[in-house]
Amino acid sequence: xxxxxxxxxxxxxxxxxxxxxxxxxxxxxxxxxxxxxxxxxxxxxxxxxxxxxxxxxxxxxxxxxxxxxxxxxxxxxxxxxxxxxxxxxxxxxxxxxxxxxxxxxxxxxxxxxxxxxxxxxxxxxxxxxxxxxxxxxxx
Amino acid sequence: xxxxxxxxxxxxxxxxxxxxxxxxxxxxxxxxxxxxxxxxxxxxxxxxxxxxxxxxxxxxxxxxxxxxxxxxxxxxxxxxxxxxxxxxxxxxxxxxxxxxxxxxxxxxxxxxxxxxxxxxxxxxxxxxxxxxxxxxxxxxxxxxxxxxxxxxxxxxxxxxxxxxxxxxxxxxxxxxxxx
Numbered sequence: 149x150x151x152x153x154x155x156x157x158x159x160x161x162x163x164x165x166x167x168x169x170x171x172x173x174x175x176x177x178x179x180x181x182x183x184x185x186x187x188x189x190x191x192x193x194x195x196x197x198x199x200x201x202x203x204x205x206x207x208x209x210x211x212x213x214x215x216x217x218x219x220x221x222x223x224x225x226x227x228x229x230x231x232x233x234x235x236x237x238x239x240x241x242x243x244x245x246x247x248x249x250x251x252x253x254x255x256x257x258x259x260x261x262x263x264x265x266x267x268x269x270x271x272x273x274x275x276x277x278x279x280x281x282x283x284x285x286x287x
Numbered sequence: 288x289x290x291x292x293x294x295x296x297x298x299x300x301x302x303x304x305x306x307x308x309x310x311x312x313x314x315x316x317x318x319x320x321x322x323x324x325x326x327x328x329x330x331x332x333x334x335x336x337x338x339x340x341x342x343x344x345x346x347x348x349x350x351x352x353x354x355x356x357x358x359x360x361x362x363x364x365x366x367x368x369x370x371x372x373x374x375x376x377x378x379x380x381x382x383x384x385x386x387x388x389x390x391x392x393x394x395x396x397x398x399x400x401x402x403x404x405x406x407x408x409x410x411x412x413x414x415x416x417x418x419x420x421x422x423x424x425x426x427x428x429x430x431x432x433x434x435x436x437x438x439x440x441x442x443x444x445x446x447x448x449x450x451x452x453x454x455x456x457x458x459x460x461x462x463x464x465x466x
Binding site: 231233234235236254258261262263265266 | 331332333334354357358359360361362363364429432433
């Protein structure tokens, strides 16, 4: 009985985490893991840490204005959003409602670089990128 | 209305003539973007401006400062930056057959390198009769930078007067005639 429920638990976990997983994200996570492994012993990416980064507020050095990932992507990743300056529509970020999300490595790299620099004032670390992708992917 | 039906009739009777007219003779037809990479990369935050709207020197300068692009970060990998610069230069106002491009250049001093289309004198002149409340104070337009908000055919390079529709306003002509 015990073994059975444990088996069910583990397999649901596997299933649920792979539902929206894409090859692109898997490959990037592996890359970040390798970077981190050379510096620390244990590496793990969590949606919780990613969520904290997603909502974290950063003050822009020049304007003093608060910047967050949600400035353009909104609080609910399943919603359509608008670019904060240009007003252009940004389709939902959540892969559960927009299957085109997180499918192209080059695109993810490009936007993470731009958006981290704009929001945080610097590039994100491998840990931060791994966490935030894990978070977005789970939406 | 009458003119429209005559036009439709003409198009039906002389399709070849109508086609010809829209592709070359029209002042307000701007060569459309046919480069997918450009549409993807330069159309993700705003309407993808036609390359013939700025001269070579402007595109070159703009493409070298993408990390601080009007306060946004639009950085590209070096290879893509080069490919897109090549595309912009080859189709720039200097090299384009578009009549509007020639007019833009005419009012521009050779030593000026505008990074915005919307500050070029001829452009400003063409848009200076539009009331402020229809542009900056209009949340649906925000600024003249968003060409496609008013020029409903902007994506295909059609800037003709009868395809202009300012959000929240009646057709331009109706608006004018009521004053």
